[in-house]
Each structure stands twice: as structure tokens, then as C-alpha cells.
Amino acid sequence: MSITIAGAGVAGLAAALSLHAAGRDDITVYEADPAVDQHGFGLNILPNAVRELAELGLLDSLLRHAVETRELAMYNPYGDLVWREDRGVWAGYRWPQISVARSHLLRVLAAEVRNRLGDQAVVTGARLTDLRREPGRTYAVFTGADGTSRAVETDVLIGADGIRSAVRAALYPGEGPPSGNGTVMYRGTAWGEGFLTGSSMAVLGDDRRRLVLYPIDTDETTGRKLINWVAAVPAEEAGEESRAVVLRRFGDWRPPGVDLARLVGQTPEVYTSPMIDRDPLPQWTFGTVTLAGDAAHAMYPAGSNGATQAIIDARVLAWHLATHPGAGDALRAYADERRPRMTRLQADNRTLGPERAITLAHQRAPRGFTDVREIFGPEELADISRGYAAAGQFDREWVDSRPSLTVGGGRRSTAVRETSFITAVIRGRECNRPDAYLRDNHAVLLSTPRSCAMADEALAAGGTIGSVIVRGRFGDVALTEAVAAGVSQVVCLAAGSDTRVWRLGLRATTRYFEIDLPGHLEAKEKLLEPVAGRLACRRVPLDADLRHGAWPHLLRAAGHASHEPTVWIIEGLLPYLPTEDVAGLLATVREMSAPGSVLLIDAPHGDFYRDPANEAFLAFMTARGSAFQLGFDDFGGFLGEQGWRAEAYTLRDLASGACDWLPTPPQRLCPPHDHHWVARAHPA
Incomplete structure (x- = not known):
């Protein structure tokens, strides 16, 4: 036309x-x-x-x-x-x-x-x-x-x-x-x-x-x-x-x-x-x-x-x-x-x-x-x-x-939303194991027939489950510890299929902000309607694109207090962003973080892209409109350059017991080709 x-x-x-x-x-x-x-x-x-x-x-x-x-x-x-x-x-x-x-x-x-x-x-x-x-x-x-x-x-x-x-x-x-x-x-x-x-x-x-x-x-x-x-x-x-x-x-x-x-x-x-x-x-x-x-x-x-x-x-x-x-x-x-x-x-x-x-x-x-x-x-x-x-x-x-006038959010928005529900399928299947490392009963509700089929396609193309499960447990433990220490506001960026606000039993005084592209959180809410009454704290959903500058204004208007400590959760987002967008996002989060704030974040290791075992999976994600593009050889060093004091671990580090506050993940979740970082950081 x-x-x-x-x-x-x-x-x-x-x-x-x-x-x-x-x-x-x-x-x-x-x-x-x-x-x-x-x-x-x-x-x-x-x-x-x-x-x-x-x-x-x-x-x-x-x-x-x-x-x-x-x-x-x-x-x-x-x-x-x-x-x-x-x-x-x-x-x-x-x-x-x-x-x-x-x-x-x-x-x-x-x-x-x-x-x-x-x-x-x-x-x-x-x-x-x-x-x-x-x-x-x-x-x-x-x-x-x-x-x-x-x-x-x-x-x-x-x-x-x-x-x-x-x-x-x-x-x-x-x-x-x-x-x-x-x-x-x-x-x-x-x-x-x-x-x-x-x-x-x-x-x-x-x-x-x-x-x-x-x-x-x-x-x-x-x-x-x-x-x-x-x-x-x-x-x-x-x-x-x-x-x-x-x-x-x-x-x-x-x-x-x-x-x-x-x-x-x-x-x-x-x-x-x-x-x-x-x-x-x-x-x-x-x-x-x-x-x-x-x-x-x-x-x-x-x-x-x-x-x-x-x-x-x-x-x-x-x-x-x-x-x-x-x-x-x-x-x-x-x-x-x-x-x-x-x-x-x-x-x-x-x-x-x-x-x-x-x-x-x-x-x-x-x-x-x-x-x-x-x-x-x-x-x-x-x-x-x-x-x-x-x-x-x-x-x-x-x-x-009022509903957004953005039409559908485009192919990339749809692809990222589908990917978030693939990770829910992975968490739900882990929960059904007798030796589960992560317990997320709510993820089962997000496991629709379509998302299960997509998860099977991703795994058949060489996708791994370890990074999804381990970062989930890593975040659960660190978040629970921070809330117990008195932090009363949590901001989950690119919240996608995150279910922590429903399942962790956080204190009633906790304010849990979720931010994602228009339509994503609404889709999750519909699937989680059977457990809507189980929220123990206040959940505040916000529609925004993190690549653009409006989300801090929305967050402040919704009640976020920049003078109080915050737990920031950024899971599964960084692979889709160029380095300059990640740096800008982390700078904004740093500016909004009072002393005592905590950042929980993950990213692929640079070896993920160099390992031939991952070529088929990377091609699969690109074909779906969810191309991976970012990895780090020194994630802790990168976070330090952005103003954060970080403890960063690869999955291999965690499997060897390098993190003394996290239960050691089993070897099945840390295969040689799943090159991935998880980190906990504080404002420097």
C-alpha cells in the first residue's frame, strides 16, 4: 500500500x-x-x-x-x-x-x-x-x-x-x-x-x-x-x-x-x-x-x-x-x-x-x-x-x-514473548523432576501447547536448559536474602514469564514492579488467573520498551522510590541487545539505585558464540526473529565499567562450588557447551 x-x-x-x-x-x-x-x-x-x-x-x-x-x-x-x-x-x-x-x-x-x-x-x-x-x-x-x-x-x-x-x-x-x-x-x-x-x-x-x-x-x-x-x-x-x-x-x-x-x-x-x-x-x-x-x-x-x-x-x-x-x-x-x-x-x-x-x-x-x-x-x-x-x-x-495503539509490537516483540514462554516450559519441566534444582509450579500454567512445541523445537536445535534453571535458582536465593535484609522494592525488567511475585511468598510490604513490552504481561496474567489470589505483596505491571527512555518515568510515577534500596532483576534480556543499549540500560538502573541496592543479571559468555556445538541453535533463534548478539568474556569486568561491583560466575564455576551462598547445581545443568554468566552486583 x-x-x-x-x-x-x-x-x-x-x-x-x-x-x-x-x-x-x-x-x-x-x-x-x-x-x-x-x-x-x-x-x-x-x-x-x-x-x-x-x-x-x-x-x-x-x-x-x-x-x-x-x-x-x-x-x-x-x-x-x-x-x-x-x-x-x-x-x-x-x-x-x-x-x-x-x-x-x-x-x-x-x-x-x-x-x-x-x-x-x-x-x-x-x-x-x-x-x-x-x-x-x-x-x-x-x-x-x-x-x-x-x-x-x-x-x-x-x-x-x-x-x-x-x-x-x-x-x-x-x-x-x-x-x-x-x-x-x-x-x-x-x-x-x-x-x-x-x-x-x-x-x-x-x-x-x-x-x-x-x-x-x-x-x-x-x-x-x-x-x-x-x-x-x-x-x-x-x-x-x-x-x-x-x-x-x-x-x-x-x-x-x-x-x-x-x-x-x-x-x-x-x-x-x-x-x-x-x-x-x-x-x-x-x-x-x-x-x-x-x-x-x-x-x-x-x-x-x-x-x-x-x-x-x-x-x-x-x-x-x-x-x-x-x-x-x-x-x-x-x-x-x-x-x-x-x-x-x-x-x-x-x-x-x-x-x-x-x-x-x-x-x-x-x-x-x-x-x-x-x-x-x-x-x-x-x-x-x-x-x-x-x-x-x-x-x-x-x-x-487505555489499550496501547502500538500494533502488535512487531515481529521482534512477538518472538521475544514466545521465547519467554519457552523458558517457562523449561522451568515447568524441571519442577516435575524428583531431583529438581528449581521449583516453579506456576511455570506449568504458562506452558501452553504452542510454547511446549516451540520449546521442543528449540531443544531439538541444540538449545540448553541449564542457564534458564540455574539463573532462576540464583535469582531466587539472592532476592529472598535481600528482602529478608530489608529491601522492600523489586524491579523485574523484561519480566516476561517471571513468576517470583506469585511463588516466593515475599513480605506484604514489598512492591514488585514488572516491566515488559506492551501485551507481554497481559498475556502472562491471563494464563496465571488461577493463582491470581496468591499474591502476598503488591505487584505493579508496567508496559514499556526498555530500549526507549519512557520507562524510568513510568516506574517513578508508579511508586518506585529511587532513594530506597532496590533489587533489580534482568534475566534473559541481554543476548538480544547491542552493547550500547546494555550500557545505557545499566547506567539508568545505576542512577536509580540507592545504597544497598542489588542487581541480579545474566548473559551469555563469549564462548557460547564460538563453540561449534551452538551453531544450529543460534541459527534457529535468528530464523525466529530472536537473534542472539551479545556475549562477554569478562562479565564482571564489564559490570565494573558500568559502575557496579559484581560477583560473576560461569555455570562451570557454580558446578565446582565457587559460590558459597548458592546450592551447587548438578552437572546435568552445566554441560560444557552452555557457556553462561550469572552475577550479583551492588552499586560501586
């Missing part, structure tokens, strides 16, 4: 990445301008969209030049606090809210599109000038700056070309230009000192004017913030000299901790634009042509929903295209899901969304107030906030609990 996207803005680039993640690769993004937009205006991305960026593997790159927004605070012009609320992880979300320069967001998105789809996937200097639709086919004509045109035949056309969309104009030729509300916005960015928490968003206003300030980047050397500011005034108060207008209309306002005159004076360039939006449309999708982002539902800039909803559009659109047999049906389903909600949100933003509280405060107390409770009922302000969050589907309950 060929997919053409008009517009390399947030919606278009996010759609390209989402479609690629859902298995599509014949995707081209056309941008009218000669380059992807480099304007550095700030924008906010709410946790519902940050979740999507995290699942696409973009959060780490974005956060290098962004700020995790801690609070939203609203004031009247006198600096009287009308309303404040925590945001992102500080409000209990599993994902942060981030404030970022639009230029940085687009750079990250465009770079990843080119990285994943190739440089040819983004074509700049190509404006859509004609659109023809025929049954089952669409023809889009793009014209360059030199006047030459090219006709592109495509199965799907996505109009993500902004508020002045050419695709929308082709679908609605009589609509005309965007409409305004009689407000002019002045905006800019300048470096300055942080205010309030240092990562706060402040909004001040009366019934006609608004002043918005928030940081979008941090100078790590000086601690100074790049502050984005927007000043909105009625059109009749606007003038040609931007700075003079801003200071004349807002000079006596009192933004908390901000010297407004200095900030405006240090702004390199002040931009002026009208506040405009589009009327809601009765239809987004026409055959195999649809709209997304501002092309579909441009709204006034209130409530941080412009870029946020563009990203959600992209993800929902990709999900429907991946899960419906026909493109037309998929695009209709996408529009049926998104259009009614965006129509309501556009209407909400015409009353300035959550900022309506500021307007009401001015109308009820134009000269200010001593206590906001004098002019608002007990729940009135909270109801405004909650209502707007529900309208935009960024309320915490929905964001944290």
Missing part, C-alpha cells in the same frame, strides 16, 4: 513514523516549504501524546532539549492565584507533560522519519496543487519552487498540511480562509531565570488579554531557562511596534518571578499573528483521502491541545490502517473515532478551554481578590479542569489505562 502525506508538520511526520511502526514502509511526506519548519516557538505536549511519542521511541531525543512541565498556574493581572494543578508525572500520570520548541520537535520527528524510512521519504519544496480521486486510486500533483510538477499516484493520501491545508481546500473548495476571534498574538523566546518551580507554566489574564510563560529548554551549565512567552490582545489594541504593545498592555501585570520588561527586551525577535481556527467539518474522509492535525481540526491555542491532538490523530490513523482490511474502511473508522471528539474540543477552545477560569475570575472580581474561594464554589475550578481533560481524553485514568 502506497501512502502519501501532504505536510511535514507534527501531524504528517508523526503519521509517517506511526505507519512505519505499524508495518508500512511505502510512505512519502511532501512539504511545501523548502525545509522542515525551523521556527522555535514553544508548545506543550500532554501526557496522552507523550505516551505515543514514548512508544515510538522518541522521548529520549525530545527530552534532551525540553522541559518536563511540573505545574499549571493561573493568575489574574495582579498576580492573585486563581488555580494551580500538578501536571504530568507530578499529577500521577505514568508519562510526563513536556514543553518544547516546535523546531526541536520537528527536527526529532524528521530525523527519525529519514532514519527509519530513508532520506527519500521526506520531499521538501513540493506544494500540493491538484487532487484527483478515482475509485480505489488518488492522484496528487505536487509543484516545486521552479514550477515543475509531478503527479503522484497513491493508495492513501493524508492531508496533514496545516490550517491552510491544500488538501482540505480541494475537498471543501468553497470554505475560504481561517476565521479569527479578533485577537492578535505576540510571541517570542528568550533566555532568563527560572520562575516558580523552574518548570511551571504560568497563564495570566483578564476577560480579553492573556499572558502565557513557560520554559522550553535548560542550559545545563548555567541553569538558565529558555522561556517561551505569548501575549494576546484585542486587535484594536495591537500596533506595529511589537515590544511597545506588549509592554504598554502588560507592563503593570505581575507574572510570578518574571521581569517581563527584561524578558521582552532580551527577545531576539517578536512574531505577530492573529488567533485563528477553523470551523468543525462534517466529514474528514473521502474514499482513501483523509485529514489530520490542523488540516482537520485547527483550534485556538488554549489548553495545549494543538500538537497533542495531531500526534493522537497520527497514532489512531495508523492503528486503523493496520487493523482494517481495506484502506477506505480504515480511514472512515479513524474519522468516526476522532472527528466527534475534536469537534467538541474545538468548541471548548473557542471559550479558551481551562483558561475560562481566568475570565470568570475577572468578571467576578475585576479589582482582584484576597482568597479565590470568595468567588468560586468548592469544586467549580476543579470541574472546569476535569471537564476539559475529559473532552481531550487526557484525564489520568484514561491515559494510564
Whole structure:
């Protein structure tokens, strides 16, 4: 299926990445301008969209030049606090809210599109000038700056070309230009000192004017913030000299901790634009042509929903295209899901969304107030906030609990999940032996007919059972010892088929966090439903890809305390990762480890790959999409380089009794060709 996207803005680039993640690769993004937009205006991305960026593997790159927004605070012009609320992880979300320069967001998105789809996937200097639709086919004509045109035949056309969309104009030729509300916005960015928490968003206003300030980047050397500011005034108060207008209309306002005159004076360039939006449309999708982002539902800039909803559009659109047999049906389903909600949100933003509280405060107390409770009922302000969050589907309950829009997780995700259940089969069969070295009765429940068949195939190809059984017993003993010594939180990374939280009888005060790819833990839970009531401690499952940067945020939001000791369990994961990913993972774990923490980890020895006896098994794993790629000749030394003080043992070491706190494993579990390390480590 060929997919053409008009517009390399947030919606278009996010759609390209989402479609690629859902298995599509014949995707081209056309941008009218000669380059992807480099304007550095700030924008906010709410946790519902940050979740999507995290699942696409973009959060780490974005956060290098962004700020995790801690609070939203609203004031009247006198600096009287009308309303404040925590945001992102500080409000209990599993994902942060981030404030970022639009230029940085687009750079990250465009770079990843080119990285994943190739440089040819983004074509700049190509404006859509004609659109023809025929049954089952669409023809889009793009014209360059030199006047030459090219006709592109495509199965799907996505109009993500902004508020002045050419695709929308082709679908609605009589609509005309965007409409305004009689407000002019002045905006800019300048470096300055942080205010309030240092990562706060402040909004001040009366019934006609608004002043918005928030940081979008941090100078790590000086601690100074790049502050984005927007000043909105009625059109009749606007003038040609931007700075003079801003200071004349807002000079006596009192933004908390901000010297407004200095900030405006240090702004390199002040931009002026009208506040405009589009009327809601009765239809987004026409055959195999649809709209997304501002092309579909441009709204006034209130409530941080412009870029946020563009990203959600992209993800929902990709999900429907991946899960419906026909493109037309998929695009209709996408529009049926998104259009009614965006129509309501556009209407909400015409009353300035959550900022309506500021307007009401001015109308009820134009000269200010001593206590906001004098002019608002007990729940009135909270109801405004909650209502707007529900309208935009960024309320915490929905964001944290809704199903993932990641389509299946791809071949690698499925293969790794299958491999985790193969190890459960091995543990279950060991448990049935009279001389079992590891007792895991729960593993039997995970031993489905399919996983048993796969285990038989793996063993027939030369796979071994020793490393699975021995690392399991090694981890059981070390974990039990640490919990007995007082450690009360456990984090199992790539938890897969791990059953310790069910079977070890850990103390009731223990918090046991499990992290794995979306769908893995849910699959395990369904199989373990017969023993769901046997959990003695608190289990906290979290869906995340450990190769990407969102999981520490999720973990902290779920209750992990980095100032308390933690037992970290990383079993069976390292063979699938490149060295740089392992180093990054261990560095993150080290940063989150208080004194007294313990790391339990295993990895293949380098000899595993050099031993001819393992060639058939390695080929088998590669063919299944679960290729082994990492081994260590000196695992203890590697851990030491990553900041860990380790005791590392090969299976042969353990069989010879080298570990005095672990029962010696039998020789049948330590064959000559099962070259494997297990280690217990502490922060150095």
C-alpha cells in the first residue's frame, strides 16, 4: 500500500513514523516549504501524546532539549492565584507533560522519519496543487519552487498540511480562509531565570488579554531557562511596534518571578499573528483521502491541545490502517473515532478551554481578590479542569489505562514473548523432576501447547536448559536474602514469564514492579488467573520498551522510590541487545539505585558464540526473529565499567562450588557447551 502525506508538520511526520511502526514502509511526506519548519516557538505536549511519542521511541531525543512541565498556574493581572494543578508525572500520570520548541520537535520527528524510512521519504519544496480521486486510486500533483510538477499516484493520501491545508481546500473548495476571534498574538523566546518551580507554566489574564510563560529548554551549565512567552490582545489594541504593545498592555501585570520588561527586551525577535481556527467539518474522509492535525481540526491555542491532538490523530490513523482490511474502511473508522471528539474540543477552545477560569475570575472580581474561594464554589475550578481533560481524553485514568495503539509490537516483540514462554516450559519441566534444582509450579500454567512445541523445537536445535534453571535458582536465593535484609522494592525488567511475585511468598510490604513490552504481561496474567489470589505483596505491571527512555518515568510515577534500596532483576534480556543499549540500560538502573541496592543479571559468555556445538541453535533463534548478539568474556569486568561491583560466575564455576551462598547445581545443568554468566552486583 502506497501512502502519501501532504505536510511535514507534527501531524504528517508523526503519521509517517506511526505507519512505519505499524508495518508500512511505502510512505512519502511532501512539504511545501523548502525545509522542515525551523521556527522555535514553544508548545506543550500532554501526557496522552507523550505516551505515543514514548512508544515510538522518541522521548529520549525530545527530552534532551525540553522541559518536563511540573505545574499549571493561573493568575489574574495582579498576580492573585486563581488555580494551580500538578501536571504530568507530578499529577500521577505514568508519562510526563513536556514543553518544547516546535523546531526541536520537528527536527526529532524528521530525523527519525529519514532514519527509519530513508532520506527519500521526506520531499521538501513540493506544494500540493491538484487532487484527483478515482475509485480505489488518488492522484496528487505536487509543484516545486521552479514550477515543475509531478503527479503522484497513491493508495492513501493524508492531508496533514496545516490550517491552510491544500488538501482540505480541494475537498471543501468553497470554505475560504481561517476565521479569527479578533485577537492578535505576540510571541517570542528568550533566555532568563527560572520562575516558580523552574518548570511551571504560568497563564495570566483578564476577560480579553492573556499572558502565557513557560520554559522550553535548560542550559545545563548555567541553569538558565529558555522561556517561551505569548501575549494576546484585542486587535484594536495591537500596533506595529511589537515590544511597545506588549509592554504598554502588560507592563503593570505581575507574572510570578518574571521581569517581563527584561524578558521582552532580551527577545531576539517578536512574531505577530492573529488567533485563528477553523470551523468543525462534517466529514474528514473521502474514499482513501483523509485529514489530520490542523488540516482537520485547527483550534485556538488554549489548553495545549494543538500538537497533542495531531500526534493522537497520527497514532489512531495508523492503528486503523493496520487493523482494517481495506484502506477506505480504515480511514472512515479513524474519522468516526476522532472527528466527534475534536469537534467538541474545538468548541471548548473557542471559550479558551481551562483558561475560562481566568475570565470568570475577572468578571467576578475585576479589582482582584484576597482568597479565590470568595468567588468560586468548592469544586467549580476543579470541574472546569476535569471537564476539559475529559473532552481531550487526557484525564489520568484514561491515559494510564487505555489499550496501547502500538500494533502488535512487531515481529521482534512477538518472538521475544514466545521465547519467554519457552523458558517457562523449561522451568515447568524441571519442577516435575524428583531431583529438581528449581521449583516453579506456576511455570506449568504458562506452558501452553504452542510454547511446549516451540520449546521442543528449540531443544531439538541444540538449545540448553541449564542457564534458564540455574539463573532462576540464583535469582531466587539472592532476592529472598535481600528482602529478608530489608529491601522492600523489586524491579523485574523484561519480566516476561517471571513468576517470583506469585511463588516466593515475599513480605506484604514489598512492591514488585514488572516491566515488559506492551501485551507481554497481559498475556502472562491471563494464563496465571488461577493463582491470581496468591499474591502476598503488591505487584505493579508496567508496559514499556526498555530500549526507549519512557520507562524510568513510568516506574517513578508508579511508586518506585529511587532513594530506597532496590533489587533489580534482568534475566534473559541481554543476548538480544547491542552493547550500547546494555550500557545505557545499566547506567539508568545505576542512577536509580540507592545504597544497598542489588542487581541480579545474566548473559551469555563469549564462548557460547564460538563453540561449534551452538551453531544450529543460534541459527534457529535468528530464523525466529530472536537473534542472539551479545556475549562477554569478562562479565564482571564489564559490570565494573558500568559502575557496579559484581560477583560473576560461569555455570562451570557454580558446578565446582565457587559460590558459597548458592546450592551447587548438578552437572546435568552445566554441560560444557552452555557457556553462561550469572552475577550479583551492588552499586560501586
